Amino acid sequence: MDTFLKEGRWSQALEQIKLWARLNSPWVIHFNSGSCNGCDIEILATLTPYYDVERFGIKLRGSPRHADVLICTGPVTRQARDRLRRIYEQMPDPKFVIAVGSCALSGGVFDGCYNVVGPIDAVIPVDVYVPGCPPRPEAIIDGVVQLLGKLQQGARP
Amino acid sequence: MSKEQFTIPIGPQHPALKEPGHFTLTVDGEVVTGASVRLGYAHRGIEKAVESRNWVQDLYLLERICGICSHIHATAYCLGVEKLAGVTAPPRAQAIRVLVAELERIHSHLLWLGVAAHQAGFDTLFMYSWRDRETVMEVLEQLTGNRVNYSANLLGGVKFDVDTRVLETILSGLDFLETRTHHYLDIVSGDRIFLQRTRGIGMMTSEQAERLGVTGPTARASGVRRDIRVDAPYAAYDRYPIQVVVETTGDLEARFIVRLKELLETYHLIRTLLDGLPEGDLKTRMPRRIAAGETISRVEAPRGELFYFIKSDGGDQPARIKVRTPTLSNMASVTQLAVGHQLADMPMLLTGIDPCFSCNDRLTTVQTSGESETWTWEKLRQYGIASYRERG
Ligand code: SF4
Numbered sequence: 274m275d276t277f278l279k280e281g282r283w284s285q286a287l288e289q290i291k292l293w294a295r296l297n298s299p300w301v302i303h304f305n306s307g308s309c310n311g312c313d314i315e316i317l318a319t320l321t322p323y324y325d326v327e328r329f330g331i332k333l334r335g336s337p338r339h340a341d342v343l344i345c346t347g348p349v350t351r352q353a354r355d356r357l358r359r360i361y362e363q364m365p366d367p368k369f370v371i372a373v374g375s376c377a378l379s380g381g382v383f384d385g386c387y388n389v390v391g392p393i394d395a396v397i398p399v400d401v402y403v404p405g406c407p408p409r410p411e412a413i414i415d416g417v418v419q420l421l422g423k424l425q426q427g428a429r430p
Numbered sequence: 431m432s433k434e435q436f437t438i439p440i441g442p443q444h445p446a447l448k449e450p451g452h453f454t455l456t457v458d459g460e461v462v463t464g465a466s467v468r469l470g471y472a473h474r475g476i477e478k479a480v481e482s483r484n485w486v487q488d489l490y491l492l493e494r495i496c497g498i499c500s501h502i503h504a505t506a507y508c509l510g511v512e513k514l515a516g517v518t519a520p521p522r523a524q525a526i527r528v529l530v531a532e533l534e535r536i537h538s539h540l541l542w543l544g545v546a547a548h549q550a551g552f553d554t555l556f557m558y559s560w561r562d563r564e565t566v567m568e569v570l571e572q573l574t575g576n577r578v579n580y581s582a583n584l585l586g587g588v589k590f591d592v593d594t595r596v597l598e599t600i601l602s603g604l605d606f607l608e609t610r611t612h613h614y615l616d617i618v619s620g621d622r623i624f625l626q627r628t629r630g631i632g633m634m635t636s637e638q639a640e641r642l643g644v645t646g647p648t649a650r651a652s653g654v655r656r657d658i659r660v661d662a663p664y665a666a667y668d669r670y671p672i673q674v675v676v677e678t679t680g681d682l683e684a685r686f687i688v689r690l691k692e693l694l695e696t697y698h699l700i701r702t703l704l705d706g707l708p709e710g711d712l713k714t715r716m717p718r719r720i721a722a723g724e725t726i727s728r729v730e731a732p733r734g735e736l737f738y739f740i741k742s743d744g745g746d747q748p749a750r751i752k753v754r755t756p757t758l759s760n761m762a763s764v765t766q767l768a769v770g771h772q773l774a775d776m777p778m779l780l781t782g783i784d785p786c787f788s789c790n791d792r793l794t795t796v797q798t799s800g801e802s803e804t805w806t807w808e809k810l811r812q813y814g815i816a817s818y819r820e821r822g
Contacts, residue, residue, distance in 0.1 A: 307472045310786060311497020311578040314541060318567070321544075321560035353471045382491050385482075388475040407497065407578050 295341060295367075296421055298330035302340035302364070306357045307389065308347025311407040312374035316344060319410040326414055329421070337363040342420065345399075348376045348383045349390045361397045369424075371416050372399045375406040382406075435463065438773070451787045453780075457773055465768035465776075467761060472787050477751055484746045485511060485585060485720060495753065496786055497578050498541065501527075501534045502731040503753075504583040509664055510727030510740040511585055515720050521708040523587040524666040529703055530574070530582045531665075531729075532696045533600075536566045536607065538732035539689045542784045543614060546686070549777040550627045555617065562610045565603045572596050587713025597704060604697045611693045618686040628682035632767050632779045635680055642763045646734020646756050647692060648783045651677045651684035658730035665729075670703050672696075685782050719746050731756055733784050757786045 305313050319326050320333055334340050337360045349357055361368070372393040375381035383389050393399050400423075403416040440453045451471065456464035476495055480488045493504045505527050512519060519527075540563040547555035567577050573596050574580035574589075582588050592600075618624060634644070639652035649656055657674045659667045675691040677684035722744035729736050734756030741750040760783040767779060 305472065307474055309494040309497040309500075309579075311494070311500065314498060315578060318560065318564070322557050323561055323564040347472070348474065350472060350474055352473065356471070382494050383474045383476070383479070386475040386479045388473050406494075409577065 292424070296425055298332065299341045299369075299417070299421065300332050300334045300339055301342040301344050302334050302337050302360070303344045303346070304357060304360055305346050306348070306353035306393070307350035307383070308374060308376055312346035312377070315407045315410055316346065316373060316413060319413050324410040324414060326417060329417065331417060337361075338365065340364055341368060342417075343368065343370045343397075344373055345370060345377050345393045345397075346373050348380045348386075349393060349396050350388050351390055352388075354390050354396055357393075357396055369400045369420055370397060371401045371403060371420060373403045373408060373413055373416070375404055378402050378404055440776075451785070453776075455768070455773065455776065460773050462768050462771050462773055462776065465765045467765055469761075469787065477753060480748055480751045482747065485718070485748065488748060488751070489583065489585060490581060492751070492753075493579055493581055493583075496755070498538050498786060499534060499731045499733065499736075500579045501530050501582055502729055502736055504581065505531060505665065506727045506729045506736050506738045507740070507751075508583045508585055509729070510725050510738050511720060511742075512716075513725050513727065514723050514740060514742055515585075515717055517586055517714055517716055519587045520711045520714060521666065522591075522710045523712050525669075525703055525707055526588045526590065526592060526712070527583065528666045528670060529592065529700060530570070530580060530588075532700050532703075533566055533570055533573070534580075535696050535732045536693060537563055537570065538784075539693050540566070542689060542732075542781070543686070546778070546781045546784075547624075549781045550624060552624055555614070555624075558610075559614065562607060565606055569596070569600050569603050572599055584713055584716075586716035587711070589712070591712060592704070592707065600700065600704065604700060608694065608697050611690055611697075615687065615690045618683065618690065625683065627775075627778055628686060631682045631771065631775055632685075632782055633679075633681050634763060634767060636678075638766075639680070639763075642766060644734070644760045644763050644783070646731070646760070646784075647688045648685060648734065648760050648763065650675060651688040652680035653678040656735075658728050658735050662728060664727075666703075670699055672699050682778060682782050689784075719744060720748075733757055733786060734760065755786070757783065761785065 303313070303316055318324060337343070343361060343364060345357070361370070370393070372378055376383055377393045379392050380389060390396065401416045401420050403412050405412055436457050438455045438457060440455065452468040454466045454468070455462050476491060480491060483491060489504055489507060492507050493500045495503050508519070540559050544556040544559040544563070547553070547559065570580055571577050573592065574582050582590055618628070634652045636653040639649050639654050644652070645656065653676060655674055655676050657672070658664070659672050660674055673695050675688050675695060677688050720742040722742055724739065724741040727738040727740065736756060737754040739750070739752040740748060743749040764780055764783060768776060771779060
């Protein structure tokens with residue numbers, strides 16, 4: 274037991290357990306910072322029986338403090354900017370962000386509107402980008418799987 | 431009753447809704463004594479943006495006001511612009527517009543049913559209704575190539591035709607959905623536990639409904655017989671009449687029943703429409719510049735009356751477009767009805783109007799004097815500064 278602790282194998286094992294847990298049950302939270310709803314209903318569709326991402330252990334949570342992954346939709350409006358930042362800061366580390374939809378990637382059709390600050394990555398760092406207007410549920414699932422795959426290799430995407 | 435009051439802020443990110451909105455509830459114990467709502471998190475400034483894009487680009491921008499009722503926004507816009515230009519889309523195009531609009535209504539109502547059931551804690555119904563909703567999403571995808579934001583409309587017509595393959599998908603899909611809808615109707619009017627969350631909750635009399643200016647299924651559940659599809663038929667609704675579904679009880683249960691019965695009406699309408707789909711072209715020529723003038727265009731969105739004001743000064747860009755969406759007119763009813771209810775009923779009450787924030791976030795003022803008033807840019811700015819200062 275002593276050597277186990279001394280050689281740091283204990284902390285290694287703990288890391289592995291954490292990674293295992295993270296890969297098998299990434300809890301997500303969803304924030305809409307000014308989207309048209311299209312992306313949001315597709316995200317919801319991925320959670321329901323037909324596409325069912327819950328089979329990957331993914332669960333939608335209500336509170337940022339429970340979540341590992343933040344799924345963002347829509348361009349960031351002036352009003353929502355601080356909220357988005359605050360939600361991101363409330364999430365425990367390590368945290369990951371998936372931006373869903375053309376608007377979240379670039380501002381999309383709303384680029385240049387007076388109340389739009391810009392895409393998500395103008396406000397918080399983004400790990401995975403899922404393009405489309407709105408992306409199909411398959412594309413959203415693929416985005417999540419990519420995130421998980423990268424995590425498994427131990428790298429940030 | 432104790433004097434002590436407690437204020438509960440909810441939102442803008444909250445577990446219950448998928449969209450940002452902020453509510454402040456004052457409670458005394460478990461009972462709500464006051465409610466106010468703060469909107470604007472999804473305000474993007476679309477009405478201003480349309481003025482710097484041309485008529486065709488605006489079609490795609492306006493479609494993205496709301497992803498759930500995208501087609502109906504585009505339809506309202508197209509009908510208005512066509513009226514200004516003195517062009518009418520061919521009958522087949524008009525019929526296809528109606529077809530897509532009704533398919534959209536199916537998807538929207540089923541979506542709402544699921545979300546509302548979820549608020550009641552009835553997740554099984556949520557999952558089932560969303561599973562069934564995929565049927566109509568599949569139809570929409572086969573028909574238009576996209577699941578959401580179908581962009582079926584063009585100025586002067588539509589992009590897609592209905593071929594026999596799609597026709598079969600639609601018809602078999604409708605049969606399946608019809609049996610499911612009957613099943614859901616049984617559940618919402620028969621499940622004892624569910625009824626405890628809906629029956630007698632959020633009562634709104636027809637006088638209240640008139641006074642608060644609610645529209646759509648919410649108003650029809652309170653006995654107000656109002657439906658633009660019947661009162662002022664647009665596109666092809668004069669050829670395919672629809673029965674208005676009205677309930678008189680005015681509680682949450684009635685709002686469920688009205689929406690589900692509307693689905694049955696919609697299935698019927700689609701079948702008649704597909705039976706007698708007029709032959710002919712899908713589009714007509716549309717000028718690039720639209721003659722100067724102004725017009726209004728009203729359509730029945732899944733959530734109620736959608737209103738467009740369109741003004742052209744003869745150029746290739748609109749001079750002004752004003753949109754009034756149904757959620758905004760329904761929103762006032764929530765803050766009124768909330769008073770006196772249990773805190774736990776709030777999510778249900780809110781979803782009862784089928785809120786959609788993305789289309790509703792705008793500045794509105796209510797005027798009671800009857801005189802007209804113009805807000806200048808400077809006045810708006812000052813108002814904005816003052817209101818932000820007040821909120822701190
Ligand atoms: S990407 Fe498209 S569907 Fe998604 S929020 Fe933007 S406009 Fe709506």
